[in-house]
Every structure is written in C-alpha cells, then in structure tokens.
Amino acid sequence: MAMTSETHTLAATAGHAPAPAGRIVKSLNHNWFFKRCDDLATDVPPAAGNGAPAFPAAQWESVNVPHTVRLEPLNASGGRNFQGVCWYGRFLSADPAWAGRTVYLHFEGAMQVCDVWLNGRKLGRHHGGYTPFVLDVTDMLRPGDANLLVLRLDNNDNPDVPPGKPQAELDFVYFGGLYRNVRLEIVHPLHVSDPVHANCVGGGGVFVTYPLVSPERAEVRVRTDLRNAGVEPRSCLLRQELFDPSGSLVASASDDLDVAVDATCDQTLVVERPALWHPDHPHLYTLRTSVVEGCETVDCVDTRLGIRRIEFSAADGLAINGAKFVSIGANRHQDHPYVGYALSDAAQWRDARHLREAGFTSFRSHYPQSPAFMDACDALGILAIVANPGWQFVGGDLFQQRALHNARLMVRRDRNHPSVLVWEAALNESDNRALAGALHSAIHEEYPGDQCFTAGDRNAHFAGPDDKGADVPSAWDIDYLHNDGTKPYWVREWGDAVDNWSDQQSANRVARGWGEWPMLTQTRAHLFRLDELRDAHHGTKTDDGRRLAGACLWAGIDCQRGYHHQPFYGGPIDAFRLPKFDFYLFQSQRPPTGPTGGPMVFIANFATFLSPKTVTVFSNCEQVRLVHGGRVVEVRTPDSGHRVAHPPFTFTVEQFSGEQSTMYMTGMGGPGSAPLELLAEGLIDGAVVASHVVRPPGVARKLAIEVDFSGHSLVADGVDFVRVHARVCDQHGTLCPFADDEVRFDTHGEGVIIHAPGANPVRADAGIATALVRATTVPGRVHVRAEAFGLEPAEVELDSVPDVRGAAATG
Numbered sequence: 149m150a151m152t153s154e155t156h157t158l159a160a161t162a163g164h165a166p167a168p169a170g171r172i173v174k175s176l177n178h179n180w181f182f183k184r185c186d187d188l189a190t191d192v193p194p195a196a197g198n199g200a201p202a203f204p205a206a207q208w209e210s211v212n213v214p215h216t217v218r219l220e221p222l223n224a225s226g227g228r229n230f231q232g233v234c235w236y237g238r239f240l241s242a243d244p245a246w247a248g249r250t251v252y253l254h255f256e257g258a259m260q261v262c263d264v265w266l267n268g269r270k271l272g273r274h275h276g277g278y279t280p281f282v283l284d285v286t287d288m289l290r291p292g293d294a295n296l297l298v299l300r301l302d303n304n305d306n307p308d309v310p311p312g313k314p315q316a317e318l319d320f321v322y323f324g325g326l327y328r329n330v331r332l333e334i335v336h337p338l339h340v341s342d343p344v345h346a347n348c349v350g351g352g353g354v355f356v357t358y359p360l361v362s363p364e365r366a367e368v369r370v371r372t373d374l375r376n377a378g379v380e381p382r383s384c385l386l387r388q389e390l391f392d393p394s395g396s397l398v399a400s401a402s403d404d405l406d407v408a409v410d411a412t413c414d415q416t417l418v419v420e421r422p423a424l425w426h427p428d429h430p431h432l433y434t435l436r437t438s439v440v441e442g443c444e445t446v447d448c449v450d451t452r453l454g455i456r457r458i459e460f461s462a463a464d465g466l467a468i469n470g471a472k473f474v475s476i477g478a479n480r481h482q483d484h485p486y487v488g489y490a491l492s493d494a495a496q497w498r499d500a501r502h503l504r505e506a507g508f509t510s511f512r513s514h515y516p517q518s519p520a521f522m523d524a525c526d527a528l529g530i531l532a533i534v535a536n537p538g539w540q541f542v543g544g545d546l547f548q549q550r551a552l553h554n555a556r557l558m559v560r561r562d563r564n565h566p567s568v569l570v571w572e573a574a575l576n577e578s579d580n581r582a583l584a585g586a587l588h589s590a591i592h593e594e595y596p597g598d599q600c601f602t603a604g605d606r607n608a609h610f611a612g613p614d615d616k617g618a619d620v621p622s623a624w625d626i627d628y629l630h631n632d633g634t635k636p637y638w639v640r641e642w643g644d645a646v647d648n649w650s651d652q653q654s655a656n657r658v659a660r661g662w663g664e665w666p667m668l669t670q671t672r673a674h675l676f677r678l679d680e681l682r683d684a685h686h687g688t689k690t691d692d693g694r695r696l697a698g699a700c701l702w703a704g705i706d707c708q709r710g711y712h713h714q715p716f717y718g719g720p721i722d723a724f725r726l727p728k729f730d731f732y733l734f735q736s737q738r739p740p741t742g743p744t745g746g747p748m749v750f751i752a753n754f755a756t757f758l759s760p761k762t763v764t765v766f767s768n769c770e771q772v773r774l775v776h777g778g779r780v781v782e783v784r785t786p787d788s789g790h791r792v793a794h795p796p797f798t799f800t801v802e803q804f805s806g807e808q809s810t811m812y813m814t815g816m817g818g819p820g821s822a823p824l825e826l827l828a829e830g831l832i833d834g835a836v837v838a839s840h841v842v843r844p845p846g847v848a849r850k851l852a853i854e855v856d857f858s859g860h861s862l863v864a865d866g867v868d869f870v871r872v873h874a875r876v877c878d879q880h881g882t883l884c885p886f887a888d889d890e891v892r893f894d895t896h897g898e899g900v901i902i903h904a905p906g907a908n909p910v911r912a913d914a915g916i917a918t919a920l921v922r923a924t925t926v927p928g929r930v931h932v933r934a935e936a937f938g939l940e941p942a943e944v945e946l947d948s949v950p951d952v953r954g955a956a957a958t959g
Contacts, residue, residue, distance in 0.1 A: 170448050172246075172334040175951075176238070176253075176297075178866060178925065180326070181208035184217055185233040208237070212866035212925070216490035217259075217303070217324030219904035222723070226713030227316045229323055229488065233302050236326050240266075240295035247291070250335050250377045252342060253283045256519055257328030259489065260309055263300040275309045275550055277322055278515040278537045279557040282345035286377075301326065310551050310575070311514070313541035318710035320481050320514060320539070323488025328518055336446035337378035338407060340437055343560040346373055349593050351412060354437050354451050356564050357597055359416075361457035361469060366422040368399065368455065370415045372437055376407040383407070385440040390417050393431050398422075424469045425454025425566040427509040428744050430529035432566070454526060454566025458599055460620055460636040466569075466697035474696060475531055476681070476737060477510025478503055478704025478719075479641060482517060485723050486904035486920060492868035493520035498858035500524035502721055503704050506731050507738035510569065512640055512700045514539050514576050516558045525567035529744055532567045533603060533640065533700065534558050536587065538575030548583045551575060555587050559594035570620055570638065571595070574604035588618060603638055620697065639699035643677045644718050652712060658730075659706075660722040661913040663886070664754050667729040668764060670718075671752065674701070674730060675792065678737070682791035701734075724871055724918040725856060729766075736766040736794045740832060747837040749830035754885045755844040765797040769830030769837060772797040777824035783831070801826075846878035848887050850940035853932065862899070864927040865951040869902060869920040874934035874942060876915045883915045889936040891917035898948055899923055899930030912936075923948040 218230040242251075255262070260277030263270065266288045274281040289295055303324035305314040315321060333342070346352030352373050360367040370388050383406050390399040399417035423431035432454050439447040459467040466473050480503065482489055482496075491499070496518050503511060510531035511517075517532075525532050536554050555573065562568050573587040574580045580587075588602050604618035620638050646654040655673040658666040681699050706723040707716050715723065720730035732750035739745035749767040751774075753759050765772050774781040774797075786795040830838035856871040876887035892909040893901050901908050902920040910917050921932055927950045935941035 170445060171336075171339070172332075174332040174334065176240070176330040176332060177213045180211050180213060180215070180236050180238045182211045182215065182237075183208045183235045184230070185235070208235075211236075213326045213330060214328055214490040214492060214867055215325050216327060216488040217301070218488075219486050219902065219907075220323070220488060221905040222485050222907070223708075223713075223715055224321060224323075224483075224488070225709045225715045227710060229315070229321050229708070231304050231315060231324070233300065233304070234324060236299040236301070238297055239293055240289065240297055240332070241293040242289040242291050242295055244291040246289075246334050248337065249286070250284065250337060250339065250375075251286045251289055252333045252335070252345060253285045253297075254280065254331045254333060254342075255282070255326075255328070256280050256330070257489075258299065258301055258326050259303045259322055259324045261302045261306065265296075265298040267295055276537065276554055276557075277303065277327075279554050280344050280561055282342050284345065299326065307543050308546045308550070310537040310543075310547065310554055311539050311541060312543045312547050313539060315710040318539055321483060321488075321708040321710050323483060323490075325488065325490055327489040327491075329493070336439070336441075338374065338376050338382045338384060338439060338441060339447040340439065340449045341373045341375040341410070343373075343563075344557060346375070348373060349556075350596050352560060354435070354449060354564070356435065356451060356453050357599060358455055358457060359597075361422075361424065361455060363424065363469075364421060366419045366424075366455045368417040368419060368435070368453075370401075370417065370435065370437070372413050372415070374405065374407050374411045374413070374439065376409055376411075381406060381408040382441060384446070386413050386415070387438040387440060388415050388417060389436045389438070390419065391434045391436065393423055393433065398433075419455065422455045425456040425526075426468050426471075427473070427475070427529035427531060428739075428742055430454065430527060430566070432526060451564055452523070452526060453564055456566055458569060458601065460601060460697060462635055462695055465636045465695050475510040475698035476508065476678075476734070477512065477531065477533075477698060477700040478506070478508045479700050479702050480511050480513050480517070480704050481707035482513070482521070483708050485918075486902055486907055487869070490867070491518070492863065492865060493518075493523075494860045494863045494868045496520040497524040497860045498856070499705070499725070500528055500530060501858040501860070502725050504528045504530055504744070505735065506704065506720055506727075507735045508701075508704060509744075510698055510700060511704070512572070516554075516562065519561070522562055522565050522567065526565055530567055531569040531698070532562075532565065533570045533572055533638070534562055534568055535572035536575055538578060540577045542575055542578045542580065542582055548586075551583060552586055552590055555590050556594050559591055563595055570601045570603045572604065572640075573602035573618055576640075580604065584618075603640070636695045636697045638697050639681070641702040642681065642699050643674050644702040645673070645677075652714070654718070657716065657718040658728070659717045660726060660728045663914065664729070664752070664759060668752060668760070670728065670730050671733045671764070671766075671796075674720075674733060675790065675796070678733075679791045682793075724873075724916075725858075726873070726916060726918075729764075732766040733796070736768045736796070737792060738768060740768045740837070747830050747832060749828045749838045749840050751826050751828045751840050751842045753826065753842060755824075755826050755842045756885065758886075761801050763799045763801055763826065765799065765828050765840075766794075767797060767828070767830045767838070768794040769832050771831040773829040773831060773836075774799045774801075775827040775829070776801050843880070843882045845882045845884045846880070848876050848884045848889065848939060849879040850877055850881075851875065851891065851934050851936060851942035852877050852881060853934055853942045853944040855932075855944060855946055862921075862923050862930070862946060862948040863951050864898065864923045864925055864948040866923065866925040868948075869922040870946070872919050872921050872932050872934075872944070874912070874917045874919070874936075876912050876917075876936070876939065885915045887915040888912050889917070889939060891919075891934050891936045893919040893921075894933045894935075895921060896931040898926050898928035899932070899946075921946075925951070927951075 343353035355371040387402045401415040435451040512533035515537040601619040658670040706719040729752040740747045752764040773783045826842040
C-alpha cells in the first residue's frame with residue numbers, strides 16, 4: 149500500500165526573508181551513499197537514536213540515482229541478477245526560507261519494497277517497484293544540512309507484491325535499486341495538490357480531458373484540485389493558460405476560489421483550429437496552471453498535453469481524431485546491459501527514439517514505464533498501452549489489494565499523457581477472474597468519461613452485474629482471429645512462436661551476432677506474421693478483420709529473462725540497441741512520406757564470400773534498382789504473394805561469392821579493378837529517393853568509433869551514458885561482420901567507462917564492440933579511445949551538456 153503522512157508545516161524562523169514565490173523543484177538524484185547487503189549479517193546497519201538505521205558514510209559507496217543495486221554481466225538471465233536488500237542514505241538541506249511552506253518527497257520508482265526514515269523517524273513503507281509514491285515531510289525537516297534520509301530496498305521474491313511470481317519463474321527480470329528519479333517539491337501552503345499524494349478517486353492535481361475535438365474547434369476541460377495546508381481559509385484566483393506548440397497563448401480561463409482545506413475547480417478552454425495530436429504529427433501544448441493570491445503567484449504547474457480524440461468500434465477498430473488508424477507496435481522491457489533498470493531520462497528517450505525509428509507507433513509492457521519514457525512517447529508519437537505489473541500470477545487478498553492500488557496509481561500518474569491509449573485492466577496471462585472486474589471499475593473511476601478504455605484477456609471473465617469485460621479485448625499472438633466479433637481488438641503480443649516453452653528455440657529468436665542467414669530467417673518469420681495481421685485487418689480470412697486496432701510485437705528490444713538462462717533474442721533491436729536486419733523490415737512498413745515517415749531502402753546482405761546470392765532488400769519505395777559492381781542487376785517492384793503494405797524485394801546476383809569479389813579490398817586486386825559493391829536505389833515515380841551501399845569487407849585493419857546519441861546529447865548528471873560502438877573495419881572503413889576481436893576502451897575528461905563484469909575489455913560481436921560511457925556531473929569534453937591487438941586504434945571526442953532537468957528549478 150502507499151505510504152501516507154499528515155500534512156504539517158515548518159516552524160516559522162524569525163529574521164529571514166519571505167519564502168520565494170512559486171514552486172521549487174529540487175532534484176535529489178545526487179550525493180547518495182549506498183550499501184548492498186551480500187549476506188544477512190549486513191542487512192541492518194548500526195542503530196542510531198530511536199532504533200532508526202544510521203550509516204557510516206565513509207564506509208559506503210558514493211552514488212547518484214537512477215542507480216542499480218549491482219552492475220550485472222551482459223547475460224543476467226536465469227536468476228543471475230542480484231536479489232536481496234540494499235540501503236541508500238543522503239543528507240538533505242532545508243533552506244530556512246522554506247518556513248511556512250509544505251515539502252513533498254517524490255519517488256518515481258524504488259525496487260520493490262521500500263522503507264523510508266527521515267531524521268530517525270520511520271515514515272512508512274511502499275510496496276511495488278513500478279509505481280510512484282509521495283510523502284509530506286514538512287514537519288520532519290530541520291533548517292540546515294543535517295537532515296538524514298535513509299532507505300532500505302528489498303527486491304527479493306514476494307508473493308504479496310505484484311508481479312508476485314518468483315523471478316526464477318518470470319519472463320522478465322526486475323533489477324534492484326533506487327532506479328528512478330527522486331526530488332523534493334517545496335510549495336506554498338496554498339498549492340495544486342499532487343495526484344498521487346492526494347489519493348483522490350478521479351481527481352487530485354491537474355486532470356485534463358477533451359469533451360469536444362475537431363479540426364475547427366476543441367474544448368479542453370481542466371479539473372484542478374487545490375490544497376490549503378494552512379490554518380486559515382484562503383482566497384485565490386485560479387488561472388489556466390494554454391500555449392500552442394510555437395509558444396503562443398491560444399486560450400485562457402480564470403476563476404475566483406475560496407479554499408478552506410481542499411477545493412476542486414472545473415474550467416473549460418476553447419481552442420480554435422487546434423493542432424491535433426496524432427502519431428503522425430504529435431503536436432503538444434503546454435497548460436500553465438497558476439494560483440494567484442492577491443498580486444502574488446503562489447504556485448504554478450506546467451502540464452504538457454496533446455489534444456486528440458480516441459474512438460474504438462466493433463466495425464472499424466481504432467480511430468484517432470476521426471481517422472482510422474492501425475498501429476504496429478512493440479513490447480518493451482526497460483532493462484539495459486550492465487545497469488539493469490537504472491536508465492537516465494535521456495537514456496529512456498533514446499530507447500523511445502530507436503523504437504520510433506523502427507516504425508513502431510505503439511508500445512506495451514508488463515508494468516508502467518518511467519515518466520521520461522512516457523514523455524518521449526508523447527513527443528515522438530508512440531501510443532501507450534499502460535499495464536499493471538504482473539505475469540502469470542494472481543496472489544491472495546493482500547496481493548490483489550496492491551494490484552488494485554497499482555491500477556489507480558498508474559492512472560493518476562499517466563492520465564494527462566496524450567500517448568496513453570489503453571489501460572490494461574488485467575494481470576498478464578493470468579486467471580483474472582478474482583479481480584478483473586475490480587480493476588476495470590477502478591480504472592474507469594479514476595478516469596471518468598468516454599475517453600477511458602481498458603484492455604484485458606479475450607477470455608477473461610469479468611465479475612459484475614453486466615459481465616461485459618474489457619473495452620478493448622487483447623489477445624496473445626494470432627488468437628484474435630477467433631474473436632466473437634462484438635468488440636474491437638488489440639493484439640498485445642505477436643510474432644514470438646517457439647518450439648516449446650521449455651527449450652524456447654524458434655525462427656524469430658535470433659541474436660545479431662549469429663550472422664546474416666539467421667537474421668534473414670528472423671525477418672521471414674516476422675514477415676509471415678505481418679501478412680497474417682494484414683489479413684486480419686482487411687478481413688481476407690475473417691469477416692470481422694477491420695476490428696483490429698493494433699498489434700505489439702513481442703518484443704522490440706532484446707531483454708533479460710528470469711526463468712531461462714538465455715536472454716530473449718527476438719527483438720529487431722539487440723540489447724545494445726543495434727539494429728538487426730529485422731529492424732529494416734519493420735522500418736520499411738512506415739509511409740514513404742510524411743513527418744514520421746520517409747523513403748528508405750536497406751540491403752540485408754553482408755556481401756562476403758559466405759553471403760547468399762539471393763539478395764533481400766527492404767524498402768517502402770515503389771521500385772528498387774540493384775547495382776552490383778557498377779552493373780544494373782534489375783529494377784524490381786515488390787515481391788508478390790505478400791499482404792503487407794511494403795513487401796521486400798528479392799534479387800539474384802551472379803558470381804556474388806566469387807573469390808575476386810573481395811580481392812580488391814585487400815590490395816591484391818589489379819589497378820583499376822571495379823569495386824564489386826552492392827548499391828540499392830529506391831525509386832518513386834521513377835526518381836531515386838533513397839539509397840544504400842554495401843561494400844565487401846576485406847581483412848580487418850583498424851577500429852572506427854560511433855557514438856549512439858539517438859537525438860539526445862550526453863547529460864552531465866553523473867548517471868546518463870551513451871553507447872560507444874567500436875567497429876572492426878578493413879582499410880577502407882568497411883565493417884568486418886564476422887570479427888570478434890577483444891577491444892579495450894579508455895576515457896579521459898568528463899566521462900568514465902561503466903566497468904561491469906566482462907564489460908571492458910569486451911569481445912566484438914558481429915564486428916562491433918560496445919562500451920557504456922557515463923558522464924560525470926561536470927559538463928565538458930569526453931575523450932574515448934578504443935584499441936585491439938593488431939588493429940589501428942580509434943578515438944573520438946564528445947561533449948556532455950548541463951543537467952537542465954535535474955537542476956533545481958522554480959516554476
């Protein structure tokens with residue numbers, strides 16, 4: 149259950165300046181001390197006064213958060229991740245100018261049972277590593293720097309805490325640690341409440357809905373909950389201002405309020421000719437909510453929103469703003485090599501960017517994702533299916549109470565995100581009969597109106613007088629072909645077929661390092677399933693196929709598993725976020741025009757002695773021209789026999805494997821010998837709009853470095869990292885795709901290598917070795933060097949940027 153505490157105020161301190169106007173947001177991500185308990189003897193630190201834990205800071209590790217309980221090897225599957233207890237502690241400074249203000253302590257996520265002490269007083273316990281919790285710490289802070297905050301975290305198996313199932317039997321891994329952001333919010337006694345702390349069904353904080361949406365006119369309804377933590381009633385002006393994507397004020401509303409303890413105000417803003425949010429054009433507005441007392445703005449909260457209307461129907465599936473939309477998305481687990489769950493906000497953005505570049509327009513997971521990932525989905529146009537933590541397990545009464553509480557928390561936290569499409573009112577692949585009806589009702593209570601949609605297993609029995617089940621039934625794999633025809637459908641997982649659930653071998657589970665033949669097999673397996681989805685959408689196999697609203701691949705990025713010693717390899721993107729051939733199959737399904745599309749062409753072939761003569765090209769163009777060694781092989785239209793929007797193109801290359809095909813790369817070819825490279829040109833209306841070149845690799849001679857920024861600079865917050873890929877290349881810079889040289893990385897300046905087990909040096913996989921370079925807390929230049937025996941080393945310089953989001957800010 150969530151922790152709660154009464155609201156108190158700091159004692160007034162005479163002789164100090166008045167408290168600053170507005171809301172102060174202070175990051176607590178830095179300057180933590182950490183201790184992992186590798187055995188039970190270290191589970192409880194020495195006691196301080198009143199039996200509260202203390203810590204000898206000099207003996208504990210200094211860390212920043214997000215933080216993982218332990219750096220893990222590249223393969224952390226099969227129960228190899230740390231499970232147990234760890235401790236965090238830090239000192240808080242309380243400005244005397246905060247006297248008379250209310251102070252909230254926010255945790256975005258702590259895995260998974262968290263006990264909290266402040267200044268020797270236990271504040272409570274939070275159960276659940278995927279949901280936020282907020283504490284009012286006003287009366288426990290002392291002016292000065294001597295406030296001691298201590299946390300005990302436990303990610304051991306716990307059948308009373310969702311997901312509940314032992315990790316050794318779980319299809320994913322939940323890594324321990326204080327792995328999401330922590331902050332203080334210091335507010336005026338009269339302030340906009342926090343939706344998590346307020347614990348108000350269907351309310352708390354700022355809640356935005358859209359009763360009317362059209363290209364000509366939109367109504368934005370804002371429900372605001374105000375809290376008065378003072379003794380006397382207060383009067384104020386509540387003002388709403390809506391700014392469009394360019395920053396221009398487009399609508400406003402104001403109301404006078406009297407607030408004794410709590411007050412709720414509904415206001416409507418009218419927007420003429422709104423820029424509507426849609427995955428193809430994710431326009432975002434900013435709503436500024438101001439509380440004005442007299443002539444002073446005492447509180448101000450900004451809410452980013454997107455104006456859109458969602459409709460589901462049994463006849464046509466999903467419509468966004470009146471236009472039919474079928475989404476092909478992917479499931480996503482939030483783990484990353486070495487650091488587990490401890491991804492910075494910028495790293496979350498990069499993951500979303502990779503998925504969107506693959507062409508995915510929606511995502512789903514088995515638990516709520518980080519707020520930063522949700523922000524990225526809003527900005528990039530990725531629809532979200534937000535799910536309760538769970539997988540093939542329903543526990544007893546206490547477990548079920550906490551599952552219901554998780555459902556309410558995830559709605560309160562994420563309800564204003566325009567990306568949220570559906571709330572999953574079920575525990576994944578479980579017998580939900582005991583609580584599915586309650587989950588469905590709780591979500592609709594938290595989000596009243598016609599823009600709340602729940603999902604659940606197709607065959608889940610929902611308790612209740614109507615027994616109608618979820619709004620949008622969801623299914624595993626192609627099971628949707630057997631639906632009863634009464635509702636729209638969402639395929640929550642598809643594309644992952646295995647020989648059996650013990651051995652788990654399949655044509656779609658392919659590691660990038662296995663090479664081109666296995667990767668081509670993966671693309672064929674997913675293409676077959678994409679054709680089935682297209683059949684369902686167009687009704688060629690059933691009369692009700694248009695009910696398909698969307699489908700999420702299992703899964704978009706390779707990830708760790710608890711119950712199997714081998715990671716999941718079925719993603720189009722590998723664990724280091726490098727694309728497989730499969731990535732380009734999915735990317736080719738995006739439209740060739742438009743703000744989130746664009747023409748593309750990709751040759752799925754290494755052009756080596758071992759490569760197939762049958763060359764597969766993925767493209768969303770009308771035609772593809774393949775050129776081999778300067779000679780046009782053929783100009784082709786897409787292959788026949790497929791139902792996807794953009795089938796692949798298949799060519800045959802004569803003597804592709806001949807020994808002369810790579811001789812020139814090693815310097816053994818004669819003067820003027822033609823490079824037998826492959827060139828694919830994508831044509832629309834006869835014009836070349838995209839191209840891709842594959843050059844035959846020669847002998848490995850040198851390293852080359854690439855830095856994966858994915859549209860977001862390295863942030864100097866002491867936590868953010870970028871992936872640095874050292875590519876093993878021939879003398880002309882062509883990747884040697886079978887190279888497995890051992891590469892060592894080194895850094896100088898404001899960045900360090902994350903030294904997990906086996907992380908440095910690291911052996912190249914399919915010609916690429918990857919290191920994680922983490923920024924310090926000082927913005928500046930980072931110099932990275934990679935070297936390997938027998939190869940010319942490579943160096944790169946990059947710059948980290950100031951931590952703007954993490955810095956203290958006044959709103």
